[in-house]
Amino acid sequence: MPVSTEWLLHCAATLAQLDAGSTASAAQLARYYDLPAPYLAKQLQALVKAGVLVATTGPTGGFRLAQPASEITLLRIVEAVGGTSPPYVCREIRQQGQGALPADECQNMCVLAEKMTEAHEAWRRSLAGVSLADIVASLPPTAPARTRSRLTSTISAAPSRPSPSAP
Amino acid sequence: MPVSTEWLLHCAATLAQLDAGSTASAAQLARYYDLPAPYLAKQLQALVKAGVLVATTGPTGGFRLAQPASEITLLRIVEAVGGTSPPYVCREIRQQGQGALPADECQNMCVLAEKMTEAHEAWRRSLAGVSLADIVASLPPTAPARTRSRLTSTISAAPSRPSPSAP
Ligand code: FES
Ligand code: FES
Incomplete structure (x- = not known):
């Protein structure tokens, strides 16, 4: 099973915690989990192709779930990443x-x-019996707010290192 | 999953059709299924190590099941070949x-x-619920006798080619 299966399961679970209509970019998700952004972006496209995610374009563009979280099973994500x-x-x-x-x-x-x-x-069947809504429901009640705030935080991907030339 | 999983499932099911105490050699099994004998022999040893088969030595030596067929599950064979x-x-x-x-x-x-x-x-759990005895029980009643006779048949592995020097 590709190592990116874990990435995409987590990214989808993260998108399931956003407010309706919100999106997250590949860069935001890559920063959130410290993953290689170009490879992650490619895998997110595989989930778009599989009808799990929708990609929106424009300055505030990004990814969101293509269906309600209750209708997206772990099986669909795993098979979108690793094949059927x-x-x-x-x-x-x-x-x-x-x-x-x-x-x-x-x-x-x-x-x-x-x-x-x-x-x-x-x-x-086991993976088809678990939806993203089930996953979110199993998280602590404070998780979604924390996820949203960390995801949209403006902290840069490259942690600013104290520079000798900075005051 | 290694391609040899199919080989070893079939070899184990074949050994489950022998008379009690009978053995089959790696060469016989390789000929029976037209498989590369050295690689098959190595995989049969993995099944010995996993306690699924016993290897006997001597002129009539070969492999037999280490336990009654009802106690050997497909899971043990699959995990012996492919790892756990x-x-x-x-x-x-x-x-x-x-x-x-x-x-x-x-x-x-x-x-x-x-x-x-x-x-x-x-x-x-699914594979642990199926034993070699279940597999043999699902075969046509004439299968075990046919299997034994084909396995011990003296037909050589290399089909004899009409040779110009032969009469
Ligand atoms: S599956 Fe590995 S951290 Fe969640
Ligand atoms: S599993 Fe392939 S022929 Fe039996």
Whole structure:
């Protein structure tokens, strides 16, 4: 799973704490979590493509959720970042070698592939059962106000170092 | 997930169809599924190390299940081959950047990491609920006899090519 999965889960949970209509830019989110802004921006676009986020343009442009937080599941975010291919791939080895089964006995999925698929579906169901609204609801009641204030704070990304030439 | 996961699931299911006390060698299993024998042998050793298989030595040596098929789950095989590390890794990004939470607010696991862990546990539970005995029970009743006969067949791995010098 890409390392950016954690980034995007957190960014989406952060956007779920904004006031309706507010946006946050890639730069703000990158600063908030100390992440590489260009790579984060690319991943945020993947979430736009997946219909999880909307990107607005203009001087106050940025990202916001494309739907109510209750309708965006963790599964959608994880699959938008990492793709939807299941981790197990069946290459039909039952049809090769000295033990090869004839094709007409292989019209149903192999029972081992079926069990691996069922496990992947159990994983998907688990993540499909949790929305961004559930995540926000589990945070301390003071979290959203704190998140908004830290996100929009004007403190620069590069902490100002005491300079010898400054008074 | 390593491509060899499919190989080892199938090899274990094959060994589960042998008569009690019988073994199959890495070469026989490789021939049965047309797999690269040296790499397969290495992976079979990983299953020995995980307590799933026993390797016997001597002229009739080979591999057999270390326990009754009803006690060997798909999860043990999959984790013996691919390792037990969960695919999602939390790097505690909640503690970094401008939004960093103080350490004393991070004594519990982050709720996002928790939900990802729950999904992984759902996947594990699904695979822990299926044993090799379940797999064998789902095969057609004629399968085990066929498997045994194909596995021990004396047909050579290299198909004999008509040679110009042969009569
Ligand atoms: S043939 Fe692929 S899992 Fe059985
Ligand atoms: S800090 Fe890692 S998932 Fe939240």
